[in-house]
Amino acid sequence: MAQYARSPAVAVIRLRNPPVNTLSFAVLQALEDGLEKADADPSVKAVMICGENGKFSAGADIRGFSSPNRPVKSLAALVSLIESSKKPVVAAIEGIALGGGLEVALGCHYRVAHVKARMGLPEVTLGLLPGAEGTQRLPRLIGVPAALDMITTGKHIPATEALKLGLVDEVVEENTVEAAIRLANKVIGQPLGPRRLSLKPVPKLPDMEAFLSQARVRVKKQAQGCLAPELCFQAVRAATQMPFADGVRRERELFMVLLSSGQARALQYAFLAERAAQKWTTPGGASWSSATPQPVRSAAVIGLGTMGRGIVTSLVKANIPVVALEQDLEYLNTGRKAVMLLLEREAMKMEVGAQTLDFHNPARLQFTVDFDSLRDVDLVIEAVFENMALKKEIFHKLSRICKPGALLCTNTSALNIDEIASATSRPQQVIGTHFFSPAHVMRLLEIIYGRHTSPTAIATAVQLAKALKKVGVVVGNCFGFVGNRMMFPYVQQAVFLLEEGSRPEAVDRVLEDFGFKIGPFRMSDLAGLDVGWRSRQGQGLTGPSVPAGTPARQRQGQRYSPLPDLLCESGRFGQKTGKGWYQYEKAGGRTATPDPWLHSLLAQYRDTHGIEPRFIDQEEILERCLFSLINEGFAILAEGIASGPEHLDVIYINGYGWPKHKGGPMFYASTVGLPRVLAKLHKYSEAHPDVPGLQPSAFLKKLAAVGNPPIKEWMSYLSQQSSRL
Numbered sequence: 251m252a253q254y255a256r257s258p259a260v261a262v263i264r265l266r267n268p269p270v271n272t273l274s275f276a277v278l279q280a281l282e283d284g285l286e287k288a289d290a291d292p293s294v295k296a297v298m299i300c301g302e303n304g305k306f307s308a309g310a311d312i313r314g315f316s317s318p319n320r321p322v323k324s325l326a327a328l329v330s331l332i333e334s335s336k337k338p339v340v341a342a343i344e345g346i347a348l349g350g351g352l353e354v355a356l357g358c359h360y361r362v363a364h365v366k367a368r369m370g371l372p373e374v375t376l377g378l379l380p381g382a383e384g385t386q387r388l389p390r391l392i393g394v395p396a397a398l399d400m401i402t403t404g405k406h407i408p409a410t411e412a413l414k415l416g417l418v419d420e421v422v423e424e425n426t427v428e429a430a431i432r433l434a435n436k437v438i439g440q441p442l443g444p445r446r447l448s449l450k451p452v453p454k455l456p457d458m459e460a461f462l463s464q465a466r467v468r469v470k471k472q473a474q475g476c477l478a479p480e481l482c483f484q485a486v487r488a489a490t491q492m493p494f495a496d497g498v499r500r501e502r503e504l505f506m507v508l509l510s511s512g513q514a515r516a517l518q519y520a521f522l523a524e525r526a527a528q529k530w531t532t533p534g535g536a537s538w539s540s541a542t543p544q545p546v547r548s549a550a551v552i553g554l555g556t557m558g559r560g561i562v563t564s565l566v567k568a569n570i571p572v573v574a575l576e577q578d579l580e581y582l583n584t585g586r587k588a589v590m591l592l593l594e595r596e597a598m599k600m601e602v603g604a605q606t607l608d609f610h611n612p613a614r615l616q617f618t619v620d621f622d623s624l625r626d627v628d629l630v631i632e633a634v635f636e637n638m639a640l641k642k643e644i645f646h647k648l649s650r651i652c653k654p655g656a657l658l659c660t661n662t663s664a665l666n667i668d669e670i671a672s673a674t675s676r677p678q679q680v681i682g683t684h685f686f687s688p689a690h691v692m693r694l695l696e697i698i699y700g701r702h703t704s705p706t707a708i709a710t711a712v713q714l715a716k717a718l719k720k721v722g723v724v725v726g727n728c729f730g731f732v733g734n735r736m737m738f739p740y741v742q743q744a745v746f747l748l749e750e751g752s753r754p755e756a757v758d759r760v761l762e763d764f765g766f767k768i769g770p771f772r773m774s775d776l777a778g779l780d781v782g783w784r785s786r787q788g789q790g791l792t793g794p795s796v797p798a799g800t801p802a803r804q805r806q807g808q809r810y811s812p813l814p815d816l817l818c819e820s821g822r823f824g825q826k827t828g829k830g831w832y833q834y835e836k837a838g839g840r841t842a843t844p845d846p847w848l849h850s851l852l853a854q855y856r857d858t859h860g861i862e863p864r865f866i867d868q869e870e871i872l873e874r875c876l877f878s879l880i881n882e883g884f885a886i887l888a889e890g891i892a893s894g895p896e897h898l899d900v901i902y903i904n905g906y907g908w909p910k911h912k913g914g915p916m917f918y919a920s921t922v923g924l925p926r927v928l929a930k931l932h933k934y935s936e937a938h939p940d941v942p943g944l945q946p947s948a949f950l951k952k953l954a955a956v957g958n959p960p961i962k963e964w965m966s967y968l969s970q971q972s973s974r975l
C-alpha cells in the first residue's frame with residue numbers, strides 16, 4: 251500500500267509493500283489515490299514519493315507476471331499520471347529503485363538519491379523490457395548510449411554513477427526524505443514542462459545510425475540466444491526514430507511479444523528458483539528457518555592448486571582474512587605467485603587498488619606450510635586433489651589442531667563426505683563445499699551435508715556462500731552429489747552416441763545450439779579427460795583392477811564405453827596435452843578442431859566391436875543427452891538428496907552452463923511435458939536396453955501418470971508416495 255502524509259506544503263506518499271515494496275495492485279491504487287488527494291488539496295504545493303524501510307521499490311511483482319490481472323498497463327498509466335501532475339513530484343530514492351520502481355521515479359520531475367542507493371532496469375534479465383515507458387523516457391534523460399547499456403544489460407548502477415549520468419538530480423549522504431522535501435519546497439512554482447521527460451527530445455549523436463548498428467552487434471553477441479536484449483534494443487531504437495507516443499506503442503508491442511515468450515517464463519522462474527534454493531531443508535528436519543550460522547571472521551585454505559587459488563581469491567575479495575597452506579615451500583611459492591596475480595587482476599577488474607583488497611597485508615593474507623597456523627581460524631577449506639586417503643589424513647590433523655567449533659570444509663566434486671568426516675572427532679562440523687572452476691568467478695557453491703553435519707554447520711556454509719557472493723545450494727551426500735551425478739549420464743550418452751555413429755563435433759553442436767556454453771566433448775577436453783579416468787580407475791571400472799575376462803564394453807551387467815579410457819591411454823587428456831576429443835594448436839591451446847585421427851579411431855573401434863554405424867539425428871542427440879540427465883534429476887529428488895527441483899535448476903544454471911532462458915533442466919522437462927519425456931526415455935531404453943541412464947525413474951513415471959503437474963507441485967507427489975509406504 252502507499253501511505254499519505256503531509257510535511258506542510260509537501261504531500262508525502264510512501265510505497266509500502268515489504269520486503270522490497272513491489273508494485274502490487276494495492277500499491278499502485280494507493281499511489282494513484284495519494285496523487286489525486288494531493289492534486290485536490292490547494293494547500294499542497296508539491297509531492298514527494300519515497301519507499302518504506304529504506305527501499306524505494308524493486309518494481310513489479312515477479313510472481314504476478316503469469317497472473318491475468320498483472321498490473322503492468324496500469325503502471326504505465328500511473329507513471330504518465332505522475333508526470334502530468336501540475337504540482338512538482340520528487341522521488342526520494344533509498345536502497346533500490348529497480349524496474350517499475352525506477353520507471354515511477356522517471357515519471358517524477360526530480361529525483362534525489364541516497365549515496366548507497368542502486369538503480370536499474372533489470373527487466374531484460376527476466377526476459378522482458380521496461381514496459382512502463384522506461385525505454386522511451388530513459389534515453390531522453392541520459393542519452394541513448396547510457397540508456398541502451400542500462401536497458402540491454404539490466405545492470406544496477408550506484409547513485410554516484412546515476413548522478414554523473416544525469417539520472418538523478420542530487421545525491422545525499424544523510425536523510426534522503428528530508429533532502430527530497432527540501433528540494434520539493436525549493437522548486438514549488440517553477441515550470442514543469444522541461445522536467446517532463448516525455449516532452450524532451452532524445453539527445454542527438456553525431457552518427458546515431460552508425461552507433462545503433464554497432465550497438466546491435468554487441469547486444470546480439472551478449473544475448474546468447476536470449477530474445478529480450480534484442481527487443482530492448484529495438485524499443486530504445488524506436489525512441490530515436492519516433493515521437494514519444496509512437497515509441498510507447500512500439501514498446502508495448504515488443505513487451506507483449508516478450509511476455510508471451512517461453513523465455514520470460516523461464517527467466518522469471520530462474521529468479522524465483524534462486525531464492526527458493528536458499529530455503530534449504532534436510533530429510534532429518536534441519537531447516538534454514540531454525541538453524542543459526544556461526545560468524546566466519548577468519549578462514550584457511552589448504553592446497554594452492556587451481557581450486558585453492560580461486561577459493562583464496564574469493565575469500566580475500568569478501569574481506570575475510572585467510573591463511574593459505576601448502577605442503578612445502580616450493581608449492582607454497584608457486585601458489586603464492588599465482589594467488590597474487592589473480593588478486594592483482596581482480597583489483598583491476600573491480601577498479602580498486604591492491605590497498606583496498608589489502609592482500610599484501612599478512613594480517614589479511616598469510617602463506618604458510620605450518621599446520622599450527624590454522625589453530626585459531628573459524629573455518630578451513632581443504633582443497634587438495636581428489637584422493638580419499640590424503641583428505642582423511644588432513645581431516646585427522648585438522649580435528650586435532652583446529653579450535654573447537656571451527657567448521658571443516660572439504661572441496662570435493664564427488665568424494666564421500668561421511669568417510670572424510672570419519673577421520674575426525676567432530677563429524678558434526680564437517681561439510682562438503684564443492685566450488686566450481688574458476689572458483690573466484692563461478693557463482694555456484696554446492697554445499698553437501700553428511701550424516702552427522704549439524705544444522706549450524708550447514709547454515710554457516712550457506713552464510714559463507716552469501717559472503718562470497720555465490721549461490722549456495724544445500725544437497726545430500728551421494729556419489730557426484732547433484733551436479734556431477736546428473737552430468738554422468740549426460741556425458742555417458744554423448745559417448746554412446748559416438749560409438750553408434752556420431753562425432754564429437756556433431757554432438758557438441760546440437761547441445762551448443764540448445765544453449766549450453768560448451769558441448770560435452772569440448773567441456774571434457776577443457777576439464778581434462780584424466781580427471782574422469784582417475785575416478786573410473788578408483789571405482790575399478792578401468793585399469794588393472796578390472797577382473798580378467800570382463801567384456802570390453804560391459805561393466806556390472808550394463809553397457810560401458812571404454813572410448814574415453816582409450817584416449818587417456820594414448821595420452822590424450824584434452825586441451826592440456828593439445829589432443830583429446832579434438833585437436834588443438836598446441837598443448838594448452840584453446841582452439842578445437844575436429845581430428846581425423848579420432849574419426850579413424852572411432853571407425854576402427856566400431857569395426858572391432860561389430861557396431862554398424864548409423865546416422866543419428868539432432869533430435870536423438872538432444873533427447874538422449876538431456877533426458878538422461880533429467881531422469882537422474884528425478885531419481886535425486888526421490889531419494890531426498892535435494893529439497894526440490896528448483897535446487898537442481900539453480901545448480902545447472904550457475905555451475906554447468908545450462909542456458910538460463912531455458913530455466914534449468916527440471917523446468918525444461920516441465921515445458922517439454924513429463925509424459926513426453928517419459929515416452930522418449932521408454933523409446934530409447936527399448937532400443938538400447940543395456941545402456942544405463944535411459945530406464946525411466948519411478949518418480950518421473952509417477953508424475954507423468956498424473957499428467958504434467960506444475961513444477962511447484964512435484965514434491966507433494968513424493969510425500970504422498972512416502973506417506974502411503
Ligand SMILES: C/C=C(\C)C(=O)SCCNC(=O)CCNC(=O)[C@H](O)C(C)(C)COP(=O)(O)OP(=O)(O)OC[C@H]1O[C@@H](n2cnc3c(N)ncnc32)[C@H](O)[C@@H]1OP(=O)(O)O
Pocket residue numbers: 269270272308309310311312313322325346348349350351372373376378379380381382522525526
Ligand atoms: C515490466 C516489468 C516491470 C515493470 C518490473 O518491474 S520487473 C521487476 C524488476 N525488478 C527486479 O528485477 C528486481 C528483482 N529483485 C532483486 O534484484 C533483488 O531481490 C533485490 C535487489 C531487490 C533485493 O536483493 P536481496 O536483498 O538480496 O534480497 P532477495 O533477492 O532475497 O529478495 C528479498 C525478497 O524479495 C523478493 N523480491 C525481490 N524483488 C522482487 C520482485 N520484483 N517481485 C517479487 N518478489 C521480489 C524475493 O523473492 C525475496 O523474497 P523471498 O523469496 O525470500 O520470499
